[in-house]
Amino acid sequence: MTIENGMTTGTAGVNHAPLLIRGGRPYGEEVQDILLADGRIEAVGTDLEAPDGVEIIEAEGCIVLPGLVDLHTHLREPGGEEAETVESGTRAAARGGFTAVHAMANTTPVADTAGVVEQVARRGDSAGWCAVRPVGAVTVGLAGERLAELDAMANSRAKVRVFSDDGKCVDDPVLMRRALEYVKSFDGVIAQHAQDPRLTEGAQMHEGVVSAELGLTGWPAVAEESIIARDVLLAQHVGSRLHVCHLSTAGSVDIIRWAKQRGIAVTAEVTPHHLLLTDENVRQFDAVFKVNPPLRTAADVDAVREGLADGTIDIVATDHAPHPRDAKDREWDQAAMGMTGLETALSLVQLTMVDEGRLSWRDVARVLSEKPAEIGRDEDQGRPLEPGSPAHLLVWDPHPVRVADPAEHASLSRNSPFAGLELPGSNRLTVLGGRPTVREGQVVER
Amino acid sequence: MRHFISIADLTREDALAVLATAEHMAQTQSRSIRKLPTLVGTTVVNLFFEDSTRTRISFEAAAKRLSADVINFSAKGSSISKGESLKDTALTLQAMGADAVVVRSSSSGAAHLLAHSGWIDQPIVNAGDGAHEHPTQAMLDAFTMRRHLRPGDPTADLAGLHVVIVGDVLHSRVARSNVLLLSLLGARVTLVAPPALVPVGATAWPCEISYDLDAALATGPDAVMMLRVQSERMVGGGFFPTAGEYSRRYGLTTARAATLPEHAIVLHPGPMNRGFEIAGAVADSPRSVIVEQVASGVFVRMAVLYHLLATDAWEAPRDH
Numbered sequence: 001m002t003i004e005n006g007m008t009t010g011t012a013g014v015n016h017a018p019l020l021i022r023g024g025r026p027y028g029e030e031v032q033d034i035l036l037a038d039g040r041i042e043a044v045g046t047d048l049e050a051p052d053g054v055e056i057i058e059a060e061g062c063i064v065l066p067g068l069v070d071l072h073t074h075l076r077e078p079g080g081e082e083a084e085t086v087e088s089g090t091r092a093a094a095r096g097g098f099t100a101v102h103a104m105a106n107t108t109p110v111a112d113t114a115g116v117v118e119q120v121a122r123r124g125d126s127a128g129w130c131a132v133r134p135v136g137a138v139t140v141g142l143a144g145e146r147l148a149e150l151d152a153m154a155n156s157r158a159k160v161r162v163f164s165d166d167g168k169c170v171d172d173p174v175l176m177r178r179a180l181e182y183v184k185s186f187d188g189v190i191a192q193h194a195q196d197p198r199l200t201e202g203a204q205m206h207e208g209v210v211s212a213e214l215g216l217t218g219w220p221a222v223a224e225e226s227i228i229a230r231d232v233l234l235a236q237h238v239g240s241r242l243h244v245c246h247l248s249t250a251g252s253v254d255i256i257r258w259a260k261q262r263g264i265a266v267t268a269e270v271t272p273h274h275l276l277l278t279d280e281n282v283r284q285f286d287a288v289f290k291v292n293p294p295l296r297t298a299a300d301v302d303a304v305r306e307g308l309a310d311g312t313i314d315i316v317a318t319d320h321a322p323h324p325r326d327a328k329d330r331e332w333d334q335a336a337m338g339m340t341g342l343e344t345a346l347s348l349v350q351l352t353m354v355d356e357g358r359l360s361w362r363d364v365a366r367v368l369s370e371k372p373a374e375i376g377r378d379e380d381q382g383r384p385l386e387p388g389s390p391a392h393l394l395v396w397d398p399h400p401v402r403v404a405d406p407a408e409h410a411s412l413s414r415n416s417p418f419a420g421l422e423l424p425g426s427n428r429l430t431v432l433g434g435r436p437t438v439r440e441g442q443v444v445e446r
Numbered sequence: 447m448r449h450f451i452s453i454a455d456l457t458r459e460d461a462l463a464v465l466a467t468a469e470h471m472a473q474t475q476s477r478s479i480r481k482l483p484t485l486v487g488t489t490v491v492n493l494f495f496e497d498s499t500r501t502r503i504s505f506e507a508a509a510k511r512l513s514a515d516v517i518n519f520s521a522k523g524s525s526i527s528k529g530e531s532l533k534d535t536a537l538t539l540q541a542m543g544a545d546a547v548v549v550r551s552s553s554s555g556a557a558h559l560l561a562h563s564g565w566i567d568q569p570i571v572n573a574g575d576g577a578h579e580h581p582t583q584a585m586l587d588a589f590t591m592r593r594h595l596r597p598g599d600p601t602a603d604l605a606g607l608h609v610v611i612v613g614d615v616l617h618s619r620v621a622r623s624n625v626l627l628l629s630l631l632g633a634r635v636t637l638v639a640p641p642a643l644v645p646v647g648a649t650a651w652p653c654e655i656s657y658d659l660d661a662a663l664a665t666g667p668d669a670v671m672m673l674r675v676q677s678e679r680m681v682g683g684g685f686f687p688t689a690g691e692y693s694r695r696y697g698l699t700t701a702r703a704a705t706l707p708e709h710a711i712v713l714h715p716g717p718m719n720r721g722f723e724i725a726g727a728v729a730d731s732p733r734s735v736i737v738e739q740v741a742s743g744v745f746v747r748m749a750v751l752y753h754l755l756a757t758d759a760w761e762a763p764r765d766h
Contacts, residue, residue, distance in 0.1 A: 207646050211645070211647060212645035213650075220646070284558070330531060330533070331553035332559075333553045
């Protein structure tokens, strides 16, 4: 099967037997059967007839969604294979219901050349668990000094459209302006990790009541909000697309809302963990809760849920950040930042948004599939569940409630902050280009 | 009481019990033979990831006067300076058979982590973790205040007293532990600092906050505790323009000390920057109890070790 970027997702698709997904509810709406054949959706309708040789999946009571697309994944390869590889990370993605991930650039070496992004894309291709779209670094070595060869990455076989120094902020305003201008020529987008470095020197957690008590250096909300405010004005000034990574504060939601009212081409993401966890989780000094941007207050959690519900925040992205155990089994201020998220993302969105009546399943398809695909220019992903679309989808049973256990995860790392929590929903089937990659929560070995 | 990590873990009764034991320990220390057999056969490890001569010596003296064996494990010249992690160090100490670990670290939460990580089973005593807490320091401060301000009443709490704590609150574990303990014991606490050295979020603490030292002193406090300005922790800089300006606004000068009520005492956790946050003449004046704090420290730490390690912990200590 061929995907939009000209590379192939391995042997996926065309050779697999046709699949009839029977009795599920696409987008959580009317019951419709879906017939998949030759890597595409062949038919959608009630009481579809089962052709010869078809495999039937009974999906009664389940939701059918277009395959999820993560705009913010750390696959760690090359250089961080102790934490994750393209193989393990994309298996984790498939388990989470994803059919595409955007692999962040902060690898070793940094994905700042055509060579590295092509290598990552090729790895994703041969792994075959989901499409891997590399994100290119904005600046050489993420050093924030000079632009990387963005055009070379855009025109490579990996066809990079999203550029980010994620993990670091492009804080130099001139460099940010130039990057925003530069990517216009190939319809790229700058995904900014909004963090004023001077305001966050040595920062360990959200600056507020809990940091005061624990004596940990604060990461003030203003360090995020001031960069976002500057960037939306820059994007407006030069007429470029801006994407804000992992927005985490109530003030950031206000700024994005204001920018969108002014017609500025900005999109924003929130992570599953910022939809649920707060700085109160830091009190036990367990570094599994250490993340950047940090867990904020309950009022911020309310604000990002509200922003996601009203469309101010466009998408949910995982910021899946695997770390080996030794990087977390440490004093808080010496531990690594980041948490895994691919395998729990949809459960978290169900828990915090759907079950709370804030998003419909149709909205979930928008924030976890259609819109991230659009921002990342993945033309093959996030397509409507209708005849002719590529057969990327998942079947989700929203009813089971299970205690999250990172030991069951396909990710090589175990740093899930949701361990021990009761999470709703379970993934019955992920289909990539017509081929099941996951059945009943288990990766289908090839 | 399994560990001694944070004042926030204590009830008022817990705190008073430790102070009562400390009072008892103090009495034993005026005898000609000061060594008690209480902890014979136990081993206390002083695990100091951060330089601290006075706290380490104080814990060492406390353990030795209770007849415990003491092993000092300091960062310099040890496996820690070769990059060994807290986890591996803890596993090593566990395997060696330590009975209690006294830990000092520049990382907030290090003592909590040792106590709850499962790496080591033994009681943990927090000898200062980052800017979080220094609970034995607060106990010794409360002990010293009670002796001076509630003389002859070794069971009293600190109700009715007003304590002013001045200086670098932001970086101070001493201030955090003292705010919690003094308020727990009924005292009124006022923190005085330049605004940049008051943590954002400190408004939730059980104390008042002022930016005006002269106004705070004019209320006639019973005790004034000066904090060390921790220049070495001032990441990002610019907390105040110059040492001179800080001293003028927030230093306990001779003139300011002269405005205090007759009975008021002056404390400092040490080490002092004489002439910066406190004038040398004030530190050496009769109202200064700074040297006495050091002695109190040994009594309080004996009491804490007693409560954690003695088999009859939480009952009145026997007269040995």
